[in-house]
Amino acid sequence: MKVALVHDYLNQYGVAERVLEIFHKLFPEAPVYTLIYDRAHIPDHFKEWNIKESFLKKLPFVRKHYEKYFFLMPLAIEGFDLNNFDLVISISSAWSKGVITLPSTIHINYMLNTMRFAWDSYHSLVKARKGLTKILLALGLHFIRLWDENTSRRPDIIIAISKTVGKRIEKFYGIKPMIIYPPVDTNFFTPDERIKKEDFFLIVSRLRPYKRIDIAINAFNEMKIPLLIIGEGSMKGRLGRTANRNIQFLGKRSDEEVRSFYRRAKALIFPTFEDFGIVPLEASACGTPVIAFNGGGASETVEEGTNGLFFYPQTPEALMDTVLNFNSEDFNIQNVREVSLKFSKKQFIENFRRVIEEITKNKKI
Known part of the structure; x- marks a missing residue:
């Protein structure tokens, strides 16, 4: 059976790229088709793969300003x-779901999200522009939405990464998807009971506006409790200027360093509405409980009282109330970890193999 993998962009290394790595291990001979491949931001071992980049690579400044070429995607x-x-x-x-395949070819789409900028963010994007730019953007996104809805029927099956994303797929495309959660590396992220918990809370996140790290900054400024923040992003400067001395920004850290901080933290703070969110599961795999906003993917990965607590609404006051009532002794390390094991690589591979076997059997490849 000849297999091909298709990926939107290879210009950063996140959850999507880790999922791609798993598929490539399952099908090591498969070529990877992608719109853009930026080698500077992708691990070196990807260079050994058969990666086929689109014609966009020939366009000026496409590595840095690829989003401006959306009309060519x-x-x-x-x-x-x-x-x-x-x-x-x-x-x-x-x-990637829009690739054209023959009727005899099986196309399985693993959907990380619907086209956010064309649906959820459409009005805010258009309102931020003026004059002819505003008109052209609105017109362009109108046709992109038509293309997006039309191409949702091209895969033989769509699998969503979470129920949160699944609801968007149902709303925008009228398709009820299967749900297979992305994997967390529970073999790497593990507890170490020789390490004692320290007196700090932890955030691991890209520092972007929608992550709502400002909620945690405001809450911990008020409480004067130590908070460590790992991550980089466009909001780092602004957040740093508003943070008091009890809050430290640690920048980008290696996976080994992140694991060490997970193991030592009293709890992970997760104030974000995410489509899924792998970070709470990484912390849980290390035996560290999570204090999360009760919305989006976290509501599917955090079991209140077992591997964490929720706060609601998404405000500093609600977060403060939960943190001040948090007691680490209420959580057992192994019970916390047990939740993450439901999202292991092994479970992910088993679920996907089952889908592939079922659909190929029905289509008689």
């Missing part, structure tokens, strides 16, 4: 010739 993704493959697996938050 449908053309680029449809330009991949996949006629020689029996199975195509696409990992998509926007474009």
